[in-house]
Amino acid sequence: MSGLLVLRAGPGMTVQDMGRPGYMEFGLSRGGAMDRLALHEGAALLGHSPRLAAIEMAGIGGEFEAMRDLRIALTGAPMAARIDGAAVAWNACHKLPRGARLTIGSATKGVYGYLSVGGGIDTGIFRGSRSAHLAAGIGAPVAAGQILAVGDDPTPDRVGLGLRPADRLGGGTVRMVAGPQTHLFDSDTLRRFTEEPLRRDNRGNRMGLRLLPDGPGFGSAAGLTILSEIVIPGDIQITGDGTPYVLMAECQTTGGYPRIGTVLPADLPRIAQAAPGTVLRFALVDRAAAIAIERAERARIGKLARQTFPLLRDPATIPDLLSYQLISGVTAGDELEGDRQ
Amino acid sequence: MSSPPSSSPCHLPSTDGRSWPRLAPLGVDGLLVSFGDRLGETANRAALSFRAAVQSAGLQGLAETAASLASVYLRFDPEGFDPAKAEQAVCALLASRDWYGAELPKGRRLWRIPCIFDPALAPQLAEAAQAAGMTVEAAIRSITRTRLRVQTIGFAPGQPYLGELSAEWDIPRQTRLTDRVPVGALCVAIRQMVLFSVSTPTGWRHVGQTAFRAFRPDSDQPFVLRAGDEVLFVPAPAETYPSLCESGPDGGATVEPIA
Numbered sequence: 001m002s003g004l005l006v007l008r009a010g011p012g013m014t015v016q017d018m019g020r021p022g023y024m025e026f027g028l029s030r031g032g033a034m035d036r037l038a039l040h041e042g043a044a045l046l047g048h049s050p051r052l053a054a055i056e057m058a059g060i061g062g063e064f065e066a067m068r069d070l071r072i073a074l075t076g077a078p079m080a081a082r083i084d085g086a087a088v089a090w091n092a093c094h095k096l097p098r099g100a101r102l103t104i105g106s107a108t109k110g111v112y113g114y115l116s117v118g119g120g121i122d123t124g125i126f127r128g129s130r131s132a133h134l135a136a137g138i139g140a141p142v143a144a145g146q147i148l149a150v151g152d153d154p155t156p157d158r159v160g161l162g163l164r165p166a167d168r169l170g171g172g173t174v175r176m177v178a179g180p181q182t183h184l185f186d187s188d189t190l191r192r193f194t195e196e197p198l199r200r201d202n203r204g205n206r207m208g209l210r211l212l213p214d215g216p217g218f219g220s221a222a223g224l225t226i227l228s229e230i231v232i233p234g235d236i237q238i239t240g241d242g243t244p245y246v247l248m249a250e251c252q253t254t255g256g257y258p259r260i261g262t263v264l265p266a267d268l269p270r271i272a273q274a275a276p277g278t279v280l281r282f283a284l285v286d287r288a289a290a291i292a293i294e295r296a297e298r299a300r301i302g303k304l305a306r307q308t309f310p311l312l313r314d315p316a317t318i319p320d321l322l323s324y325q326l327i328s329g330v331t332a333g334d335e336l337e338g339d340r341q
Numbered sequence: 342m343s344s345p346p347s348s349s350p351c352h353l354p355s356t357d358g359r360s361w362p363r364l365a366p367l368g369v370d371g372l373l374v375s376f377g378d379r380l381g382e383t384a385n386r387a388a389l390s391f392r393a394a395v396q397s398a399g400l401q402g403l404a405e406t407a408a409s410l411a412s413v414y415l416r417f418d419p420e421g422f423d424p425a426k427a428e429q430a431v432c433a434l435l436a437s438r439d440w441y442g443a444e445l446p447k448g449r450r451l452w453r454i455p456c457i458f459d460p461a462l463a464p465q466l467a468e469a470a471q472a473a474g475m476t477v478e479a480a481i482r483s484i485t486r487t488r489l490r491v492q493t494i495g496f497a498p499g500q501p502y503l504g505e506l507s508a509e510w511d512i513p514r515q516t517r518l519t520d521r522v523p524v525g526a527l528c529v530a531i532r533q534m535v536l537f538s539v540s541t542p543t544g545w546r547h548v549g550q551t552a553f554r555a556f557r558p559d560s561d562q563p564f565v566l567r568a569g570d571e572v573l574f575v576p577a578p579a580e581t582y583p584s585l586c587e588s589g590p591d592g593g594a595t596v597e598p599i600a
Contacts, residue, residue, distance in 0.1 A: 028498040137539050177366065179373075180366075
């Protein structure tokens, strides 16, 4: 089956969808896209289901060729993108005609960029999901020479749309709820944790990422370890030396470090997109507030498709204009939005 | 900002002053029921049987459950999730019986899994035996004569935590991680064994090597072992390892129902 030919792939490129929930009892974490919101945005731009799979690019893009007429959407961390040499906007959907080459560079802000294709990437399904879960040995990275099958495109003519992305690429405040061990941290430690800036360490991947405090670490009465219990994405483990480690999409299912709290799902994209060195701050919210935040986020995501707007000019006919827009800073979505006003 | 966090203890009609089980929120849409803070036979049985009861109780909005060594996680569908109602339902179920006296799950099986203890394939056996105060020969005897039970599946897909070894094996995990153990590695710490389903770094000491695949993503039955199953490791000569590997994902293991 023809689809998208991969000519070149960055090292952290995988096929991802919303993951496979329901297998924690078997030791398999849900996995799925690190920045799920970017999948929703891609689906809104293309007008297809957010459950379809896309290509996740960790910091570095690649080069692709359409084997038939395709549509693409580019979301998440912006990367310089060109179709047959002409720059195209990020946070937008475009035609990728048969034989056209798409090149995607490195992330200019954030970490994870997403290439969605109209009809979805149609690779093999394991337990209801196409997501590679490399830590579990499911799937493999996308590699040069590979042909990725693409599903039937429901609306092949819907192109030239943009979407203003929710701001999440530059760190900032993430909200968390208390969990089973939060009370083992004394009030001073908790206060410091929610007041002091934490810097995203170089160490981090789809399983989790480390945060570095400027000052001392965050010890607790639990000591170094507790009896292993179920852990979930968003859990903030405090490791033996007092350093916070946030579990992400592809985390293990059990863990024995005390957890100071759990990041709200709505704010996980902000953590995922924090590049090394980015400052994050934590705010503790109670459960009722957290539930309200999650509901509001789901409602907002449900309306994304209605918030797409036509790109001012057809990028296929005026490539120079768009390349001019992209030279300065490459947060194309903001610039497009600015153009509108 | 919010009120200070606290554990959210379940007010059970317990009369013996026991502070377990405990109920705490986990994430926005989950609950964690803990039956103890130390690994033990009764807490493990309580967790396994409580999870089975939760599954069959049909709690409203329940999306997923998973047991670990001594606790059970319940995740609810976030749409319409009412934590007070969920906690109330869980508390009622907790109070409905003595979970510590529960029986093991039904349909359990005994697995006999060939295991190589040759130093070339079990690089930390000597070190672990020494930590346990045994000769290597005594260590192998101790491991292979203990009928171990799958206490939980976790950390990695299909990966069993097996217990419990005799008290001499209460040895800590290493402070330094081993860079990588292979799939099928049998590793030990704190009276437990883990039979690795993926190749991964670990702090557990690598004391044996099997050809058993606990996770088989290409199979109709990708997750092979179940909590409650029992395992006997059968010592096998090093030279049989290649043929055990070639014999298929069972690696020469046999299985029979436990009556």
